Amino acid sequence: MMGKKKSSSGNFEAPDRLNRLVEGAKIIGELITDSSIRIDGEVQGNITSAGKVLIGENAVIKGNLNCNEADVEGRITGDLKVEALLTLREKSKIEGNISTAKIEIHQGAIFLGNCSMGGAGSSRPKQKAQSENQPDIVY
Numbered sequence: 001m002m003g004k005k006k007s008s009s010g011n012f013e014a015p016d017r018l019n020r021l022v023e024g025a026k027i028i029g030e031l032i033t034d035s036s037i038r039i040d041g042e043v044q045g046n047i048t049s050a051g052k053v054l055i056g057e058n059a060v061i062k063g064n065l066n067c068n069e070a071d072v073e074g075r076i077t078g079d080l081k082v083e084a085l086l087t088l089r090e091k092s093k094i095e096g097n098i099s100t101a102k103i104e105i106h107q108g109a110i111f112l113g114n115c116s117m118g119g120a121g122s123s124r125p126k127q128k129a130q131s132e133n134q135p136d137i138v139y
Contacts (some may be wrong), residue, residue: 025122026043028045031043057074071089082098091108099117100115
C-alpha cells in the first residue's frame with residue numbers, strides 16, 4: 001500500500017516548490033510566481049514572488065523586484081519592494097530605490113538609490129504626516 005504524498009501547497013520554501021533560472025538562461029518579460037525562486041541567469045522585466053527571491057552572484061536583473069523576502073548577490077537595476085527582510089550580500093549591486101521592512105547590508109555591497117524602511121505596506125508615512133501638523137515644542 002502506498003502512502004499519500006504530503007502537499008506543500010502552503011509552504012513557499014518547500015524544496016519541490018523552488019523555481020530556478022540557471023546561469024546562461026535569459027527571460028525577457030514579466031516573471032510571476034507564488035513560490036520561492038533562485039535566479040542565476042538574466043531577467044529583463046519585472047519579478048513578482050509571494051515567496052523568497054534569491055539572486056545569485058552572476059545574475060543580472062533589469063526590472064523591478066516585488067517579493068516577500070530577498071537575498072541578493074548579483075546585480076539589479078530597478079526598484080525593490082520587499083515585504084520582510086532584504087539581504088544585500090558582499091558582491092551585490094543595486095541601482096534603484098528600496099522599500100522594505102528590514103535590511104541587512106554586508107560589507108562590499110553597493111547600493112545607489114533611496115531606501116525607505118518600516119514595511120513596504122507600512123502606514124508609517126501617514127503617521128509622520130499627522131505629526132508634522134502639530135506645532136513644535138521648544139524648551
